[in-house]
Amino acid sequence: MDTIMKIWLFYGILSAILMVTLLILLNTNKLFVHSFYRIISMDILLNLLCWINTWPNRIVYRMDTADFVLFIYENAHFLLDFSTILGVAFFHIQSLSAIMICVHRLTTACFENANRFWSRWYILIYTLIVIFSCTASALMKFPSALYDYETGAFVEGVLPHMTFSISYIMLFLDSNVRMVLKDSVVPRTFSRIYNVRVSNSNAMQNTS
Incomplete structure (x- = not known):
C-alpha cells in the first residue's frame, strides 16, 4: 500500500x-x-x-x-x-x-x-x-x-467527448435558442439604442 x-x-x-x-x-x-x-x-x-x-x-x-x-x-x-x-x-x-x-x-x-x-x-x-x-x-x-x-x-x-457535448451543440444550432441567448446577452434597451443610431445615421446619409 x-x-x-x-x-x-x-x-x-x-x-x-x-x-x-x-x-x-x-x-x-x-x-x-x-x-x-x-x-x-x-x-x-x-x-x-x-x-x-x-x-x-x-x-x-x-x-x-x-x-x-x-x-x-x-x-x-x-x-x-x-x-x-x-x-x-x-x-x-x-x-x-x-x-x-x-x-x-x-x-x-x-x-x-x-x-x-x-x-x-x-x-x-x-x-x-x-x-x-x-x-x-x-x-x-x-x-x-x-x-x-x-x-x-x-x-x-x-468514449468520444462528442457524445457528451452533442446535445449542447445542437441547442446552439436552434434559431430560437440563439435568439433567446442574444436577448439575454444584449439587453433590449441597448438593441433599441443601436437601432435608433443606425436609423439616424442612415437618415443623415440620405439627406446629404
Missing part, C-alpha cells in the same frame, strides 16, 4: 467516523428536533454514501489492487458500471441537496407551517432527488473499464 492510499484511508476513515457520529447525535438527541437537522442528516448520509462509492473508481486502475478488482470484473462486472453511474448521480444529488438546504431555510423563515411540512415530507423529497439523479445518470453512456490480460492492468475505455 503506497502513501497516497494511506492518506486516502486516513482522512477518509476519520471523516466517515465524524459523519456517523453526527448522524447518531442529530437523530437521538432531543435538542435537535427541528426539521433543519433532518435535512442536514440526509445531506450527511448522502455524502457518506458518496465517499463509499468513490472507492471502486479509486482502486480499479491501481496495480496493487488489480487482483481484487479483476475478481469483481470477471464475476460481477455490472458493479463497476453501476458504481460509475452512481458517481455521476451523486454530483446531481449533492447539488440538489445543497439547494434543498437553502430552500428549507428560506421557507422556514417565510412560512409558519414550513417546519411541519419539512418534518413530514423530507424523506419523500430526498427519495425523489435520488430517483431523479440515478435515472438521469443511467440514461447517459459512460466508458467501461477494460482489463488487458497481456499487460495485467485495467485500461480506461475511450
Whole structure:
C-alpha cells in the first residue's frame, strides 16, 4: 500500500467516523428536533454514501489492487458500471441537496407551517432527488473499464467527448435558442439604442 492510499484511508476513515457520529447525535438527541437537522442528516448520509462509492473508481486502475478488482470484473462486472453511474448521480444529488438546504431555510423563515411540512415530507423529497439523479445518470453512456490480460492492468475505455457535448451543440444550432441567448446577452434597451443610431445615421446619409 503506497502513501497516497494511506492518506486516502486516513482522512477518509476519520471523516466517515465524524459523519456517523453526527448522524447518531442529530437523530437521538432531543435538542435537535427541528426539521433543519433532518435535512442536514440526509445531506450527511448522502455524502457518506458518496465517499463509499468513490472507492471502486479509486482502486480499479491501481496495480496493487488489480487482483481484487479483476475478481469483481470477471464475476460481477455490472458493479463497476453501476458504481460509475452512481458517481455521476451523486454530483446531481449533492447539488440538489445543497439547494434543498437553502430552500428549507428560506421557507422556514417565510412560512409558519414550513417546519411541519419539512418534518413530514423530507424523506419523500430526498427519495425523489435520488430517483431523479440515478435515472438521469443511467440514461447517459459512460466508458467501461477494460482489463488487458497481456499487460495485467485495467485500461480506461475511450468514449468520444462528442457524445457528451452533442446535445449542447445542437441547442446552439436552434434559431430560437440563439435568439433567446442574444436577448439575454444584449439587453433590449441597448438593441433599441443601436437601432435608433443606425436609423439616424442612415437618415443623415440620405439627406446629404
